[in-house]
Amino acid sequence: MRHAIYLFLTLTAFWLLNSGHFSALMLSLGLGSILLVLFIAHRMDVVDHESQLVHLSPKLPSYFFWLLKELILANISVVKHIWLGNHSISPALTTVKASQKTDVGKVIYANSITLTPGTITVDLVGDRITVHALSQDNIQALETGEMDRRVSQVVN
Amino acid sequence: MLIGATLAILVVMILAIIRGIIGPTLYDRILAVNMFGTKTVLLIALLGFVMGRPEFLDIAIVYALINFITVVGVLRYSDSFAFKQPAEKKQPEES
Amino acid sequence: MDVAIEIMSAICLLIGSFLCISGGVGILRFPDFYTRMHAVGVTDTLGAGMILIGLMLQSQDILIIAKLVMVLLMTLFINPTASHALAKAAIHNGLKPVLGNKECNHTESESSSR
Numbered sequence: 562m563r564h565a566i567y568l569f570l571t572l573t574a575f576w577l578l579n580s581g582h583f584s585a586l587m588l589s590l591g592l593g594s595i596l597l598v599l600f601i602a603h604r605m606d607v608v609d610h611e612s613q614l615v616h617l618s619p620k621l622p623s624y625f626f627w628l629l630k631e632l633i634l635a636n637i638s639v640v641k642h643i644w645l646g647n648h649s650i651s652p653a654l655t656t657v658k659a660s661q662k663t664d665v666g667k668v669i670y671a672n673s674i675t676l677t678p679g680t681i682t683v684d685l686v687g688d689r690i691t692v693h694a695l696s697q698d699n700i701q702a703l704e705t706g707e708m709d710r711r712v713s714q715v716v717n
Numbered sequence: 718m719l720i721g722a723t724l725a726i727l728v729v730m731i732l733a734i735i736r737g738i739i740g741p742t743l744y745d746r747i748l749a750v751n752m753f754g755t756k757t758v759l760l761i762a763l764l765g766f767v768m769g770r771p772e773f774l775d776i777a778i779v780y781a782l783i784n785f786i787t788v789v790g791v792l793r794y795s796d797s798f799a800f801k802q803p804a805e806k807k808q809p810e811e812s
Numbered sequence: 813m814d815v816a817i818e819i820m821s822a823i824c825l826l827i828g829s830f831l832c833i834s835g836g837v838g839i840l841r842f843p844d845f846y847t848r849m850h851a852v853g854v855t856d857t858l859g860a861g862m863i864l865i866g867l868m869l870q871s872q873d874i875l876i877i878a879k880l881v882m883v884l885l886m887t888l889f890i891n892p893t894a895s896h897a898l899a900k901a902a903i904h905n906g907l908k909p910v911l912g913n914k915e916c917n918h919t920e921s922e923s924s925s926r
Binding site: 718719721722725726728729732733735736742744745746747748749751752756758759762763766771774775777778781782784785788789792795 | 880
């Protein structure tokens with residue numbers, strides 16, 4: 562029930578942000594649509610502790626800023642490889658280990674890897690993540706495990 | 718500058734369409750379509766500002782969601798016959 | 813509108829356009845499917861982000877800025893999921909990546925694309 566209330570508040574904020582109309586008819590239509598979404602989510606059985614992530618909020622902003630810095634560096638590297646041509650790249654397929662315990666942590670780690678240009682999560686089985694990388698430097702940066710450590714800090 | 722950025726996005730969309738036409742595998746084509754959709758979101762947002770009607774952003778949000786559902790919906794059929802055909806023709810079975 | 817904000821917005825739009833065109837060139841130049849995916853990643857993250865930040869600097873209405881932030885967050889959350897689904901489907905259906913490593917190359921006679 563608590564998760565359903567969280568979902569209701571999130572959906573209400575989302576609706577109000579998108580709408581900008583505050584007449585009675587619009588508000589009642591919005592309430593109806595929110596309740597419909599809640600009903601569908603309840604039927605799909607997806608209303609659980611994963612549908613609200615409030616508990617990992619305090620350390621999230623610092624991780625976002627670190628990820629933004631990594632994103633800019635990786636973008637510069639990939640753009641350099643694009644303009645230098647095909648002989649400058651050496652694609653590699655490797656496997657790294659995810660040390661997160663929960664599913665949410667693994668998903669955040671894998672999504673961060675994919676979001677950074679130059680590395681893509683190809684497969685995730687158990688705690689082994691298969692990564693395709695554009696060059697050896699990306700692999701080495703990933704194998705130092707700094708991103709892994711930071712994601713573990715955020716989730717736990 | 719807004720018009721310049723719009724033209725740049727149009728050029729990128731043309732490049733994505735070229736890759737979608739000549740793409741050797743099916744996945745290249747899906748990738749090109751995904752990129753085309755993302756660039757369409759940016760194009761709609763930019764056009765809204767060029768024409769002085771930022772209400773276009775609502776359409777951009779809806780388009781982003783539709784684009785995602787399209788790609789995931791197509792990939793849902795990736796176990797089917799047509800997806801496996803090109804890979805198996807070149808590669809003998811190993812497993 | 814302030815001139816400084818106008819100039820910053822123009823710079824952001826310029827960088828975003830350059831990154832997007834780089835990604836567009838990369839999707840044509842790179843040798844196989846998986847490397848092309850990296851090129852698309854450039855346009856999806858920083859290219860789109862820079863253009864949307866440039867647009868944010870140009871508008872005064874708080875509702876419009878909120879919607880632009882929403883578009884940006886949606887792009888950043890959705891695109892990795894779509895790319896991962898695509899890469900997973902490709903590798904499970906037997907599309908082999910071209911590897912640049914010398915010690916990995918001798919096992920495969922020929923790459924699957926090109």
